[in-house]
Amino acid sequence: MAVYTDVNEGELTAFLKAYPVGELLSYKGIAEGTENSNFLVHASTGSYILTLYEKRVDKADLPFFLGLMGHLARKGISCPLPVTAHDGTVIGTLAGRPAVIITFLEGLSLRRPTAAHCAEVGKALAGLHLAGQDFQMRRPNALAIDGWRKLWAASRERADEVEPGLAAEVDADFSDFERNWPTGLPQGIIHADLFPDNVFFLGEKLSGLIDFYFACDDLYAYDVATCLNAWCFEKDFSFNLTKGAALLSGYQSVRPLSGEEKAALPMLARGSALRFMLTRLYDWLTIPDGGLVMKRDPTEYIRRMRFHRAIKSPSEYGLT
Numbered sequence: 001m002a003v004y005t006d007v008n009e010g011e012l013t014a015f016l017k018a019y020p021v022g023e024l025l026s027y028k029g030i031a032e033g034t035e036n037s038n039f040l041v042h043a044s045t046g047s048y049i050l051t052l053y054e055k056r057v058d059k060a061d062l063p064f065f066l067g068l069m070g071h072l073a074r075k076g077i078s079c080p081l082p083v084t085a086h087d088g089t090v091i092g093t094l095a096g097r098p099a100v101i102i103t104f105l106e107g108l109s110l111r112r113p114t115a116a117h118c119a120e121v122g123k124a125l126a127g128l129h130l131a132g133q134d135f136q137m138r139r140p141n142a143l144a145i146d147g148w149r150k151l152w153a154a155s156r157e158r159a160d161e162v163e164p165g166l167a168a169e170v171d172a173d174f175s176d177f178e179r180n181w182p183t184g185l186p187q188g189i190i191h192a193d194l195f196p197d198n199v200f201f202l203g204e205k206l207s208g209l210i211d212f213y214f215a216c217d218d219l220y221a222y223d224v225a226t227c228l229n230a231w232c233f234e235k236d237f238s239f240n241l242t243k244g245a246a247l248l249s250g251y252q253s254v255r256p257l258s259g260e261e262k263a264a265l266p267m268l269a270r271g272s273a274l275r276f277m278l279t280r281l282y283d284w285l286t287i288p289d290g291g292l293v294m295k296r297d298p299t300e301y302i303r304r305m306r307f308h309r310a311i312k313s314p315s316e317y318g319l320t
């Protein structure tokens with residue numbers, strides 16, 4: 001349950017006076033999410049999400065994340081728009097935490113996306129990449145190879161408790177990535193965490209993208225690879241070729257991939273699977289059971305790493 005910090009009515013009413021949202025009508029904590037405390041706020045001008053940033057988000061990154069959401073929303077991407085306070089600022093303080101109000105998006109995230117949903121996600125991801133091209137702020141990816149190495153150094157000793165042989169397997173991957181990680185591919189702003197819980201749909205139509213708190217500068221094709229991992233595998237860890245083909249053709253209908261980007265997909269998908277395996281493994285080993293932070297299963301991503309290692313041609317993802 002992601003309400004780490006309680007907010008009482010008096011302090012919320014006082015906080016909201018700084019923003020053009022009208023009178024507070026009601027509010028409640030939101031259980032989903034793991035990084036921050038989120039509340040659904042009904043005010044006289046409409047519904048909003050109140051986010052209090054907890055310690056897993058670096059405060060120095062907030063202007064980038066919020067600036068990016070504002071930029072994308074103004075360019076027509078369906079994502080939350082941070083509400084600017086009467087004094088021109090966006091980030092306030094509530095219950096001792098940095099806090100913002102963002103617009104509420106209608107829609108539901110999906111547990112069982114279909115190929116049609118995957119096509120929509122591909123299109124939206126490419127639209128986001130194009131819309132980010134003239135965003136002026138930069139943020140290096142904290143979870144690129146150097147970041148993975150730090151997580152691995154903190155987890156390696158106990159990795160075999162989760163899966164026997166994992167330490168040797170990941171060590172070999174690191175040497176491979178050091179030699180073969182693609183360079184020189186097109187890059188720019190990426191979402192970096194576009195999982196089904198961060199995409200809303202109304203029926204088959206995509207209605208919103210949320211949670212930009214991993215967004216950064218990196219390879220566009222790496223973001224595509226992350227979506228293949230997050231959207232196109234079934235519960236039994238098999239890759240669904242129809243979903244892969246739908247996601248990739250949706251993406252390419254808006255931003256065609258170059259030959260180099262296509263060729264790099266297996267390596268990028270392996271790297272992306274390792275990145276999510278490592279953050280999950282680190283949490284698995286370090287966060288106490290029964291706490292507020294929901295731990296996700298790292299083994300789901302060990303299976304994906306193995307799948308990508310065995311890929312001989314990017315056409316196996318459904319590329320045409």
Ligand SMILES: Nc1ncnc2c1ncn2[C@@H]1O[C@H](COP(=O)(O)OP(=O)(O)OP(=O)(O)O)[C@@H](O)[C@H]1O
Pocket residue numbers: 002030032033034035036037038049080102103104105106197198210211212213
């Ligand atoms: N703009 C929005 N409109 C509607 N609902 C939202 C919006 N932003 C967040 N939510 C709701 O709040 C939940 C948590 O949001 P979010 O995913 O940003 O949190 P988080 O703590 O950063 O979580 P995580 O990074 O683990 O996904 C979402 O699952 C969604 O239900």
Ligand SMILES: N[C@@H](CCO)C(=O)O
Pocket residue numbers: 193195276279280296
């Ligand atoms: N999408 C991540 C969680 C962080 O947002 C995962 O599934 O591991």
